[in-house]
Amino acid sequence: MxxxxxxxxxxxxxxxxxxxxxxxxxxxxxxxxxxxxxxxxxxxxxxxxxxxxxxxxxxxxxxxxxxxxxxxxxxxxxxxxxxxxxxxxxxxxxxxxxxxxxxxxxxxxxxxxxxxxxxxxxxxxxxxxxxxxxxxxxxxxxxxxxxxxxxxxxxxxxFIDFEGTWDDYLRSRSPKMRSDIRRKLNKFDSTGRVHLERYRPQGKAANDCDPRWDLYSQATTIAEKSWQGHSTTGTTISHRHIRRYIKDCHVAATELGMLDLAMLYLDGKPIGFCYNYCSDGHIFGLRRGDAPEARELGLGTTLTAILIRDSFQRADKSLDMGPGSFEAKRRWMTRIxxxxxxxxxxxxxxxxxxxxxxxxxxxxxxxxxxxxxxxxxxxxxxx
Incomplete structure:
Protein backbone atom coordinates (compact mmCIF):
# COMPACT_ATOMS: atom_id res chain seq x y z
CA MET A 1 0.00 0.00 0.00
CA PHE A 159 17.85 18.25 -30.81
CA ILE A 160 21.08 17.02 -32.30
CA ASP A 161 21.38 13.24 -31.91
CA PHE A 162 24.97 12.00 -31.98
CA GLU A 163 24.28 8.83 -33.93
CA GLY A 164 26.92 7.37 -36.20
CA THR A 165 30.05 9.45 -36.76
CA TRP A 166 30.95 13.09 -37.33
CA ASP A 167 31.34 12.33 -41.04
CA ASP A 168 27.88 10.74 -41.10
CA TYR A 169 26.48 13.89 -39.53
CA LEU A 170 28.21 16.13 -42.07
CA ARG A 171 26.81 14.06 -44.92
CA SER A 172 23.31 14.68 -43.54
CA ARG A 173 23.72 18.46 -43.87
CA SER A 174 23.06 20.43 -47.04
CA PRO A 175 25.95 20.58 -49.56
CA LYS A 176 26.36 24.31 -48.95
CA MET A 177 26.51 23.96 -45.18
CA ARG A 178 28.79 20.93 -45.38
CA SER A 179 31.23 22.87 -47.56
CA ASP A 180 31.12 25.90 -45.25
CA ILE A 181 31.84 23.82 -42.13
CA ARG A 182 34.70 21.91 -43.72
CA ARG A 183 36.27 25.07 -45.10
CA LYS A 184 36.21 26.85 -41.74
CA LEU A 185 37.39 23.86 -39.73
CA ASN A 186 40.22 23.12 -42.16
CA LYS A 187 41.31 26.75 -42.04
CA PHE A 188 41.47 26.94 -38.24
CA ASP A 189 42.73 23.38 -37.75
CA SER A 190 45.66 24.04 -40.08
CA THR A 191 46.67 27.39 -38.58
CA GLY A 192 46.24 26.36 -34.95
CA ARG A 193 44.86 29.80 -34.12
CA VAL A 194 41.60 28.39 -32.76
CA HIS A 195 41.17 25.77 -30.08
CA LEU A 196 38.33 24.55 -27.88
CA GLU A 197 38.65 23.90 -24.16
CA ARG A 198 35.81 21.79 -22.92
CA TYR A 199 35.54 21.35 -19.17
CA ARG A 200 33.47 18.43 -17.96
CA PRO A 201 34.41 17.49 -14.36
CA GLN A 202 33.55 14.05 -12.99
CA GLY A 203 32.17 15.44 -9.73
CA LYS A 204 32.83 15.45 -6.02
CA ALA A 205 32.53 11.69 -5.70
CA ALA A 206 35.50 11.35 -8.09
CA ASN A 207 37.42 14.18 -6.35
CA ASP A 208 37.11 16.22 -9.55
CA CYS A 209 35.04 19.30 -8.78
CA ASP A 210 37.14 22.38 -9.44
CA PRO A 211 34.56 25.06 -10.40
CA ARG A 212 37.06 26.65 -12.80
CA TRP A 213 36.02 30.19 -12.03
CA ASP A 214 38.45 31.34 -14.69
CA LEU A 215 36.32 29.74 -17.42
CA TYR A 216 33.13 30.93 -15.77
CA SER A 217 34.43 34.50 -15.61
CA GLN A 218 35.44 34.36 -19.28
CA ALA A 219 31.95 33.20 -20.23
CA THR A 220 30.20 35.98 -18.29
CA THR A 221 32.57 38.58 -19.73
CA ILE A 222 31.75 37.44 -23.26
CA ALA A 223 28.04 37.48 -22.43
CA GLU A 224 28.31 41.06 -21.18
CA LYS A 225 30.02 42.15 -24.41
CA SER A 226 27.50 40.40 -26.65
CA TRP A 227 23.80 41.16 -27.15
CA GLN A 228 23.19 39.42 -23.82
CA GLY A 229 24.76 42.36 -22.01
CA HIS A 230 21.94 44.58 -23.26
CA SER A 231 19.14 42.06 -22.73
CA THR A 232 16.31 43.11 -20.43
CA THR A 233 14.75 39.64 -20.03
CA GLY A 234 16.88 38.78 -16.99
CA THR A 235 17.69 35.28 -18.27
CA THR A 236 21.27 35.66 -19.54
CA ILE A 237 24.13 34.34 -17.40
CA SER A 238 25.56 37.85 -16.99
CA HIS A 239 22.29 39.45 -15.85
CA ARG A 240 22.43 40.51 -12.21
CA HIS A 241 18.87 39.28 -11.57
CA ILE A 242 19.94 35.65 -11.99
CA ARG A 243 23.73 35.85 -11.57
CA ARG A 244 23.73 34.39 -8.05
CA TYR A 245 21.36 31.62 -9.10
CA ILE A 246 23.61 30.67 -12.05
CA LYS A 247 26.70 30.69 -9.82
CA ASP A 248 25.04 28.43 -7.23
CA CYS A 249 23.96 26.07 -10.01
CA HIS A 250 27.51 26.15 -11.38
CA VAL A 251 28.92 24.87 -8.10
CA ALA A 252 26.22 22.22 -7.74
CA ALA A 253 26.58 20.98 -11.33
CA THR A 254 30.36 20.79 -10.90
CA GLU A 255 30.07 18.76 -7.69
CA LEU A 256 27.50 16.44 -9.27
CA GLY A 257 29.59 15.93 -12.40
CA MET A 258 26.94 17.54 -14.61
CA LEU A 259 28.72 20.65 -15.85
CA ASP A 260 29.75 20.98 -19.50
CA LEU A 261 31.44 24.30 -20.24
CA ALA A 262 33.09 24.85 -23.61
CA MET A 263 35.29 27.87 -24.35
CA LEU A 264 36.59 28.80 -27.81
CA TYR A 265 39.88 30.68 -28.04
CA LEU A 266 41.34 32.67 -30.93
CA ASP A 267 45.08 33.27 -30.58
CA GLY A 268 44.72 32.48 -26.88
CA LYS A 269 41.88 34.96 -26.35
CA PRO A 270 38.41 33.69 -25.22
CA ILE A 271 35.97 34.53 -27.99
CA GLY A 272 32.92 32.27 -27.58
CA PHE A 273 31.34 29.86 -25.09
CA CYS A 274 28.67 27.21 -24.69
CA TYR A 275 27.39 26.71 -21.14
CA ASN A 276 25.67 23.35 -20.75
CA TYR A 277 24.53 20.76 -18.26
CA CYS A 278 25.19 17.10 -18.99
CA SER A 279 24.02 13.77 -17.60
CA ASP A 280 24.61 10.31 -19.05
CA GLY A 281 25.76 11.76 -22.36
CA HIS A 282 22.66 13.93 -22.78
CA ILE A 283 23.52 17.64 -22.96
CA PHE A 284 21.22 20.59 -22.37
CA GLY A 285 22.43 23.87 -23.82
CA LEU A 286 21.60 26.50 -21.22
CA ARG A 287 23.30 29.53 -22.82
CA ARG A 288 25.88 30.38 -25.44
CA GLY A 289 27.58 33.60 -26.46
CA ASP A 290 30.04 35.05 -28.96
CA ALA A 291 32.23 38.11 -28.65
CA PRO A 292 31.52 40.76 -31.33
CA GLU A 293 34.75 39.94 -33.17
CA ALA A 294 33.74 36.27 -33.31
CA ARG A 295 30.74 37.13 -35.44
CA GLU A 296 32.87 39.23 -37.75
CA LEU A 297 35.17 36.25 -38.35
CA GLY A 298 32.35 33.70 -38.63
CA LEU A 299 33.49 31.94 -35.48
CA GLY A 300 29.94 31.33 -34.26
CA THR A 301 29.62 28.57 -36.85
CA THR A 302 33.09 27.31 -35.95
CA LEU A 303 32.24 27.08 -32.25
CA THR A 304 29.09 25.05 -32.91
CA ALA A 305 30.83 22.77 -35.39
CA ILE A 306 33.82 22.06 -33.10
CA LEU A 307 31.47 21.41 -30.17
CA ILE A 308 29.41 18.91 -32.18
CA ARG A 309 32.54 17.21 -33.55
CA ASP A 310 33.92 16.94 -30.02
CA SER A 311 30.66 15.38 -28.78
CA PHE A 312 30.87 12.70 -31.47
CA GLN A 313 34.41 11.95 -30.32
CA ARG A 314 33.23 11.71 -26.70
CA ALA A 315 30.37 9.38 -27.71
CA ASP A 316 27.75 11.76 -26.32
CA LYS A 317 24.13 10.86 -27.03
CA SER A 318 22.27 14.11 -27.70
CA LEU A 319 22.31 17.88 -27.43
CA ASP A 320 19.10 19.73 -26.59
CA MET A 321 19.61 23.17 -28.13
CA GLY A 322 16.47 24.50 -26.44
CA PRO A 323 13.42 26.33 -27.78
CA GLY A 324 13.52 29.63 -29.66
CA SER A 325 15.82 30.98 -32.40
CA PHE A 326 14.75 28.09 -34.61
CA GLU A 327 15.89 29.67 -37.84
CA ALA A 328 19.47 29.73 -36.57
CA LYS A 329 19.30 26.21 -35.16
CA ARG A 330 17.45 24.34 -37.87
CA ARG A 331 20.47 23.78 -40.10
CA TRP A 332 22.23 21.98 -37.22
CA MET A 333 19.33 19.93 -35.90
CA THR A 334 18.55 16.28 -36.52
CA ARG A 335 15.02 16.48 -35.08
CA ILE A 336 12.43 18.67 -33.39
Whole structure:
Protein backbone atom coordinates (compact mmCIF):
# COMPACT_ATOMS: atom_id res chain seq x y z
CA MET A 1 0.00 0.00 0.00
CA UNK A 2 1.51 3.30 -1.12
CA UNK A 3 1.29 6.35 1.10
CA UNK A 4 2.30 9.96 0.55
CA UNK A 5 4.27 12.32 2.75
CA UNK A 6 4.06 15.96 1.67
CA UNK A 7 6.99 18.34 2.29
CA UNK A 8 6.46 22.10 2.04
CA UNK A 9 9.85 23.40 3.22
CA UNK A 10 12.88 22.87 0.98
CA UNK A 11 15.32 22.47 3.88
CA UNK A 12 13.31 19.49 5.18
CA UNK A 13 14.14 17.60 1.98
CA UNK A 14 17.79 17.28 3.00
CA UNK A 15 16.81 14.26 5.09
CA UNK A 16 15.98 12.28 1.94
CA UNK A 17 19.00 13.40 -0.11
CA UNK A 18 20.54 9.94 -0.52
CA UNK A 19 17.20 8.32 -1.44
CA UNK A 20 16.40 11.17 -3.81
CA UNK A 21 19.73 10.54 -5.55
CA UNK A 22 18.99 6.80 -5.70
CA UNK A 23 15.68 7.47 -7.46
CA UNK A 24 17.34 10.01 -9.75
CA UNK A 25 19.76 7.32 -10.91
CA UNK A 26 16.94 4.86 -11.59
CA UNK A 27 14.89 7.38 -13.63
CA UNK A 28 15.69 7.22 -17.37
CA UNK A 29 16.65 10.58 -18.84
CA UNK A 30 16.84 12.38 -15.48
CA UNK A 31 18.51 15.78 -15.76
CA UNK A 32 20.33 18.26 -13.54
CA UNK A 33 17.00 20.04 -12.99
CA UNK A 34 15.59 16.95 -11.28
CA UNK A 35 18.29 16.81 -8.63
CA UNK A 36 17.52 17.87 -5.08
CA UNK A 37 20.47 20.25 -5.28
CA UNK A 38 18.90 22.16 -8.16
CA UNK A 39 15.44 22.30 -6.51
CA UNK A 40 16.86 23.76 -3.30
CA UNK A 41 18.88 26.35 -5.24
CA UNK A 42 15.84 27.26 -7.34
CA UNK A 43 13.71 27.63 -4.23
CA UNK A 44 16.32 29.75 -2.48
CA UNK A 45 16.34 32.27 -5.33
CA UNK A 46 12.80 32.10 -6.75
CA UNK A 47 10.59 30.52 -4.10
CA UNK A 48 9.09 33.74 -2.79
CA UNK A 49 5.36 33.90 -3.47
CA UNK A 50 5.16 30.22 -4.42
CA UNK A 51 3.94 27.18 -2.49
CA UNK A 52 6.21 24.12 -2.47
CA UNK A 53 4.47 20.73 -2.52
CA UNK A 54 6.97 17.89 -2.83
CA UNK A 55 5.20 14.53 -2.57
CA UNK A 56 7.25 11.61 -1.28
CA UNK A 57 5.63 8.30 -2.22
CA UNK A 58 6.50 5.49 0.19
CA UNK A 59 5.90 1.77 0.28
CA UNK A 60 6.19 0.90 3.92
CA UNK A 61 9.30 2.79 5.04
CA UNK A 62 10.93 2.76 1.60
CA UNK A 63 10.86 5.85 -0.63
CA UNK A 64 9.77 4.66 -4.09
CA UNK A 65 8.96 7.95 -5.80
CA UNK A 66 9.32 11.72 -5.66
CA UNK A 67 6.87 14.14 -7.28
CA UNK A 68 8.11 17.74 -6.97
CA UNK A 69 5.25 20.21 -7.43
CA UNK A 70 4.76 23.92 -6.87
CA UNK A 71 1.77 26.26 -6.82
CA UNK A 72 2.57 29.37 -8.83
CA UNK A 73 0.50 32.53 -9.29
CA UNK A 74 0.47 33.25 -13.02
CA UNK A 75 -0.93 36.44 -14.55
CA UNK A 76 -3.65 36.12 -17.20
CA UNK A 77 -6.11 38.56 -18.73
CA UNK A 78 -8.62 37.17 -16.25
CA UNK A 79 -6.37 37.97 -13.30
CA UNK A 80 -3.89 35.82 -11.44
CA UNK A 81 -4.43 32.06 -11.57
CA UNK A 82 -2.93 29.56 -9.11
CA UNK A 83 -1.34 26.78 -11.16
CA UNK A 84 -0.14 23.47 -9.72
CA UNK A 85 2.77 22.36 -11.87
CA UNK A 86 6.33 21.09 -11.89
CA UNK A 87 8.98 23.56 -10.62
CA UNK A 88 11.11 23.67 -13.81
CA UNK A 89 9.97 27.21 -14.73
CA UNK A 90 11.39 26.88 -18.28
CA UNK A 91 15.00 26.56 -17.11
CA UNK A 92 15.04 23.27 -19.00
CA UNK A 93 12.73 21.57 -21.48
CA UNK A 94 11.82 18.27 -19.82
CA UNK A 95 10.73 17.18 -16.36
CA UNK A 96 9.20 14.06 -14.80
CA UNK A 97 8.66 12.30 -11.51
CA UNK A 98 11.53 10.29 -10.05
CA UNK A 99 10.54 6.66 -9.72
CA UNK A 100 11.07 3.17 -11.08
CA UNK A 101 7.31 3.05 -11.74
CA UNK A 102 6.50 6.67 -12.69
CA UNK A 103 2.84 6.16 -13.65
CA UNK A 104 1.94 4.42 -10.40
CA UNK A 105 3.90 7.02 -8.43
CA UNK A 106 2.22 9.96 -10.18
CA UNK A 107 -1.24 8.43 -9.80
CA UNK A 108 -0.81 8.00 -6.05
CA UNK A 109 0.61 11.51 -5.70
CA UNK A 110 -2.34 13.01 -7.58
CA UNK A 111 -4.76 11.03 -5.43
CA UNK A 112 -3.12 12.71 -2.44
CA UNK A 113 -3.67 16.11 -4.09
CA UNK A 114 -7.32 15.16 -4.59
CA UNK A 115 -7.69 14.42 -0.89
CA UNK A 116 -6.27 17.79 0.25
CA UNK A 117 -7.93 21.24 0.33
CA UNK A 118 -7.55 22.80 -3.11
CA UNK A 119 -5.05 25.68 -3.19
CA UNK A 120 -4.89 25.78 -7.00
CA UNK A 121 -7.16 26.84 -9.85
CA UNK A 122 -5.86 24.28 -12.32
CA UNK A 123 -3.26 21.52 -12.66
CA UNK A 124 -0.90 22.04 -15.57
CA UNK A 125 1.89 19.44 -15.72
CA UNK A 126 4.29 20.89 -18.30
CA UNK A 127 7.63 19.93 -19.83
CA UNK A 128 6.53 16.38 -20.68
CA UNK A 129 8.76 14.35 -22.99
CA UNK A 130 7.37 12.99 -26.26
CA UNK A 131 7.66 9.46 -24.87
CA UNK A 132 5.39 10.44 -21.97
CA UNK A 133 2.74 11.73 -24.37
CA UNK A 134 3.05 8.74 -26.70
CA UNK A 135 2.39 6.14 -23.98
CA UNK A 136 -0.17 8.34 -22.14
CA UNK A 137 1.85 8.11 -18.93
CA UNK A 138 0.74 11.38 -17.35
CA UNK A 139 -2.66 11.28 -19.02
CA UNK A 140 -3.52 7.83 -17.61
CA UNK A 141 -2.16 8.70 -14.18
CA UNK A 142 -4.34 11.83 -14.04
CA UNK A 143 -7.42 9.96 -15.24
CA UNK A 144 -6.90 7.12 -12.75
CA UNK A 145 -6.62 9.72 -9.97
CA UNK A 146 -10.00 11.21 -10.91
CA UNK A 147 -8.96 14.17 -13.05
CA UNK A 148 -9.86 15.08 -16.63
CA UNK A 149 -6.56 15.31 -18.55
CA UNK A 150 -6.36 17.67 -21.53
CA UNK A 151 -3.22 17.16 -23.68
CA UNK A 152 -1.45 20.06 -25.32
CA UNK A 153 1.87 21.40 -26.57
CA UNK A 154 3.92 23.59 -24.24
CA UNK A 155 6.89 24.26 -26.53
CA UNK A 156 9.06 22.64 -29.16
CA UNK A 157 12.80 22.16 -28.86
CA UNK A 158 15.61 21.30 -31.26
CA PHE A 159 17.85 18.25 -30.81
CA ILE A 160 21.08 17.02 -32.30
CA ASP A 161 21.38 13.24 -31.91
CA PHE A 162 24.97 12.00 -31.98
CA GLU A 163 24.28 8.83 -33.93
CA GLY A 164 26.92 7.37 -36.20
CA THR A 165 30.05 9.45 -36.76
CA TRP A 166 30.95 13.09 -37.33
CA ASP A 167 31.34 12.33 -41.04
CA ASP A 168 27.88 10.74 -41.10
CA TYR A 169 26.48 13.89 -39.53
CA LEU A 170 28.21 16.13 -42.07
CA ARG A 171 26.81 14.06 -44.92
CA SER A 172 23.31 14.68 -43.54
CA ARG A 173 23.72 18.46 -43.87
CA SER A 174 23.06 20.43 -47.04
CA PRO A 175 25.95 20.58 -49.56
CA LYS A 176 26.36 24.31 -48.95
CA MET A 177 26.51 23.96 -45.18
CA ARG A 178 28.79 20.93 -45.38
CA SER A 179 31.23 22.87 -47.56
CA ASP A 180 31.12 25.90 -45.25
CA ILE A 181 31.84 23.82 -42.13
CA ARG A 182 34.70 21.91 -43.72
CA ARG A 183 36.27 25.07 -45.10
CA LYS A 184 36.21 26.85 -41.74
CA LEU A 185 37.39 23.86 -39.73
CA ASN A 186 40.22 23.12 -42.16
CA LYS A 187 41.31 26.75 -42.04
CA PHE A 188 41.47 26.94 -38.24
CA ASP A 189 42.73 23.38 -37.75
CA SER A 190 45.66 24.04 -40.08
CA THR A 191 46.67 27.39 -38.58
CA GLY A 192 46.24 26.36 -34.95
CA ARG A 193 44.86 29.80 -34.12
CA VAL A 194 41.60 28.39 -32.76
CA HIS A 195 41.17 25.77 -30.08
CA LEU A 196 38.33 24.55 -27.88
CA GLU A 197 38.65 23.90 -24.16
CA ARG A 198 35.81 21.79 -22.92
CA TYR A 199 35.54 21.35 -19.17
CA ARG A 200 33.47 18.43 -17.96
CA PRO A 201 34.41 17.49 -14.36
CA GLN A 202 33.55 14.05 -12.99
CA GLY A 203 32.17 15.44 -9.73
CA LYS A 204 32.83 15.45 -6.02
CA ALA A 205 32.53 11.69 -5.70
CA ALA A 206 35.50 11.35 -8.09
CA ASN A 207 37.42 14.18 -6.35
CA ASP A 208 37.11 16.22 -9.55
CA CYS A 209 35.04 19.30 -8.78
CA ASP A 210 37.14 22.38 -9.44
CA PRO A 211 34.56 25.06 -10.40
CA ARG A 212 37.06 26.65 -12.80
CA TRP A 213 36.02 30.19 -12.03
CA ASP A 214 38.45 31.34 -14.69
CA LEU A 215 36.32 29.74 -17.42
CA TYR A 216 33.13 30.93 -15.77
CA SER A 217 34.43 34.50 -15.61
CA GLN A 218 35.44 34.36 -19.28
CA ALA A 219 31.95 33.20 -20.23
CA THR A 220 30.20 35.98 -18.29
CA THR A 221 32.57 38.58 -19.73
CA ILE A 222 31.75 37.44 -23.26
CA ALA A 223 28.04 37.48 -22.43
CA GLU A 224 28.31 41.06 -21.18
CA LYS A 225 30.02 42.15 -24.41
CA SER A 226 27.50 40.40 -26.65
CA TRP A 227 23.80 41.16 -27.15
CA GLN A 228 23.19 39.42 -23.82
CA GLY A 229 24.76 42.36 -22.01
CA HIS A 230 21.94 44.58 -23.26
CA SER A 231 19.14 42.06 -22.73
CA THR A 232 16.31 43.11 -20.43
CA THR A 233 14.75 39.64 -20.03
CA GLY A 234 16.88 38.78 -16.99
CA THR A 235 17.69 35.28 -18.27
CA THR A 236 21.27 35.66 -19.54
CA ILE A 237 24.13 34.34 -17.40
CA SER A 238 25.56 37.85 -16.99
CA HIS A 239 22.29 39.45 -15.85
CA ARG A 240 22.43 40.51 -12.21
CA HIS A 241 18.87 39.28 -11.57
CA ILE A 242 19.94 35.65 -11.99
CA ARG A 243 23.73 35.85 -11.57
CA ARG A 244 23.73 34.39 -8.05
CA TYR A 245 21.36 31.62 -9.10
CA ILE A 246 23.61 30.67 -12.05
CA LYS A 247 26.70 30.69 -9.82
CA ASP A 248 25.04 28.43 -7.23
CA CYS A 249 23.96 26.07 -10.01
CA HIS A 250 27.51 26.15 -11.38
CA VAL A 251 28.92 24.87 -8.10
CA ALA A 252 26.22 22.22 -7.74
CA ALA A 253 26.58 20.98 -11.33
CA THR A 254 30.36 20.79 -10.90
CA GLU A 255 30.07 18.76 -7.69
CA LEU A 256 27.50 16.44 -9.27
CA GLY A 257 29.59 15.93 -12.40
CA MET A 258 26.94 17.54 -14.61
CA LEU A 259 28.72 20.65 -15.85
CA ASP A 260 29.75 20.98 -19.50
CA LEU A 261 31.44 24.30 -20.24
CA ALA A 262 33.09 24.85 -23.61
CA MET A 263 35.29 27.87 -24.35
CA LEU A 264 36.59 28.80 -27.81
CA TYR A 265 39.88 30.68 -28.04
CA LEU A 266 41.34 32.67 -30.93
CA ASP A 267 45.08 33.27 -30.58
CA GLY A 268 44.72 32.48 -26.88
CA LYS A 269 41.88 34.96 -26.35
CA PRO A 270 38.41 33.69 -25.22
CA ILE A 271 35.97 34.53 -27.99
CA GLY A 272 32.92 32.27 -27.58
CA PHE A 273 31.34 29.86 -25.09
CA CYS A 274 28.67 27.21 -24.69
CA TYR A 275 27.39 26.71 -21.14
CA ASN A 276 25.67 23.35 -20.75
CA TYR A 277 24.53 20.76 -18.26
CA CYS A 278 25.19 17.10 -18.99
CA SER A 279 24.02 13.77 -17.60
CA ASP A 280 24.61 10.31 -19.05
CA GLY A 281 25.76 11.76 -22.36
CA HIS A 282 22.66 13.93 -22.78
CA ILE A 283 23.52 17.64 -22.96
CA PHE A 284 21.22 20.59 -22.37
CA GLY A 285 22.43 23.87 -23.82
CA LEU A 286 21.60 26.50 -21.22
CA ARG A 287 23.30 29.53 -22.82
CA ARG A 288 25.88 30.38 -25.44
CA GLY A 289 27.58 33.60 -26.46
CA ASP A 290 30.04 35.05 -28.96
CA ALA A 291 32.23 38.11 -28.65
CA PRO A 292 31.52 40.76 -31.33
CA GLU A 293 34.75 39.94 -33.17
CA ALA A 294 33.74 36.27 -33.31
CA ARG A 295 30.74 37.13 -35.44
CA GLU A 296 32.87 39.23 -37.75
CA LEU A 297 35.17 36.25 -38.35
CA GLY A 298 32.35 33.70 -38.63
CA LEU A 299 33.49 31.94 -35.48
CA GLY A 300 29.94 31.33 -34.26
CA THR A 301 29.62 28.57 -36.85
CA THR A 302 33.09 27.31 -35.95
CA LEU A 303 32.24 27.08 -32.25
CA THR A 304 29.09 25.05 -32.91
CA ALA A 305 30.83 22.77 -35.39
CA ILE A 306 33.82 22.06 -33.10
CA LEU A 307 31.47 21.41 -30.17
CA ILE A 308 29.41 18.91 -32.18
CA ARG A 309 32.54 17.21 -33.55
CA ASP A 310 33.92 16.94 -30.02
CA SER A 311 30.66 15.38 -28.78
CA PHE A 312 30.87 12.70 -31.47
CA GLN A 313 34.41 11.95 -30.32
CA ARG A 314 33.23 11.71 -26.70
CA ALA A 315 30.37 9.38 -27.71
CA ASP A 316 27.75 11.76 -26.32
CA LYS A 317 24.13 10.86 -27.03
CA SER A 318 22.27 14.11 -27.70
CA LEU A 319 22.31 17.88 -27.43
CA ASP A 320 19.10 19.73 -26.59
CA MET A 321 19.61 23.17 -28.13
CA GLY A 322 16.47 24.50 -26.44
CA PRO A 323 13.42 26.33 -27.78
CA GLY A 324 13.52 29.63 -29.66
CA SER A 325 15.82 30.98 -32.40
CA PHE A 326 14.75 28.09 -34.61
CA GLU A 327 15.89 29.67 -37.84
CA ALA A 328 19.47 29.73 -36.57
CA LYS A 329 19.30 26.21 -35.16
CA ARG A 330 17.45 24.34 -37.87
CA ARG A 331 20.47 23.78 -40.10
CA TRP A 332 22.23 21.98 -37.22
CA MET A 333 19.33 19.93 -35.90
CA THR A 334 18.55 16.28 -36.52
CA ARG A 335 15.02 16.48 -35.08
CA ILE A 336 12.43 18.67 -33.39
CA UNK A 337 10.87 17.36 -30.18
CA UNK A 338 7.49 18.35 -28.83
CA UNK A 339 7.42 19.44 -25.19
CA UNK A 340 4.00 18.42 -23.93
CA UNK A 341 1.62 19.49 -21.23
CA UNK A 342 -1.31 17.79 -19.51
CA UNK A 343 -3.90 20.07 -17.93
CA UNK A 344 -6.89 19.60 -15.64
CA UNK A 345 -9.46 22.41 -15.43
CA UNK A 346 -11.80 22.02 -12.41
CA UNK A 347 -15.47 22.43 -13.32
CA UNK A 348 -16.05 24.72 -10.32
CA UNK A 349 -13.21 27.10 -11.22
CA UNK A 350 -14.69 29.63 -13.71
CA UNK A 351 -11.38 31.21 -14.70
CA UNK A 352 -9.87 27.77 -15.34
CA UNK A 353 -12.81 26.90 -17.60
CA UNK A 354 -12.30 30.09 -19.59
CA UNK A 355 -8.62 29.22 -19.92
CA UNK A 356 -9.63 25.75 -21.11
CA UNK A 357 -11.59 27.32 -23.96
CA UNK A 358 -8.66 29.61 -24.77
CA UNK A 359 -6.21 26.69 -24.85
CA UNK A 360 -8.65 24.67 -26.99
CA UNK A 361 -8.89 27.54 -29.46
CA UNK A 362 -5.10 27.85 -29.61
CA UNK A 363 -4.71 24.13 -30.30
CA UNK A 364 -7.30 24.32 -33.08
CA UNK A 365 -5.46 27.28 -34.61
CA UNK A 366 -2.15 25.42 -34.39
CA UNK A 367 -3.62 22.42 -36.18
CA UNK A 368 -5.08 24.63 -38.87
CA UNK A 369 -1.98 26.70 -39.58
CA UNK A 370 0.56 23.92 -39.03
CA UNK A 371 3.03 23.93 -36.20
CA UNK A 372 6.71 24.74 -36.24
CA UNK A 373 7.70 21.13 -36.83
CA UNK A 374 6.00 21.04 -40.24
CA UNK A 375 7.36 24.44 -41.24
CA UNK A 376 10.96 23.67 -40.37
CA UNK A 377 10.98 20.11 -41.67
CA UNK A 378 9.70 21.46 -44.95
CA UNK A 379 12.77 23.68 -45.13
CA UNK A 380 15.24 20.90 -44.45
CA UNK A 381 17.50 20.31 -47.39
CA UNK A 382 17.60 16.78 -48.80
CA UNK A 383 20.47 14.55 -47.72
Missing amino acids: LRVLEINESQDLSYVRSNWHRLWESTPGATFFQTLEWLQIYWKHFGEGKQLRVLLVLEGQCLVGVVPLVVVKEPTRLGKVNVLTYPLADWGTHFSVLAENPQLTLRRALQHIQEQPRDWDMIDLRWLAEEDMEVNLTSDAMADAGYSPNPGVWKETV ATVGRMTHYPMLAPRAQILRLKHWWQSCRDRKTGRLRTALEGKQSPV
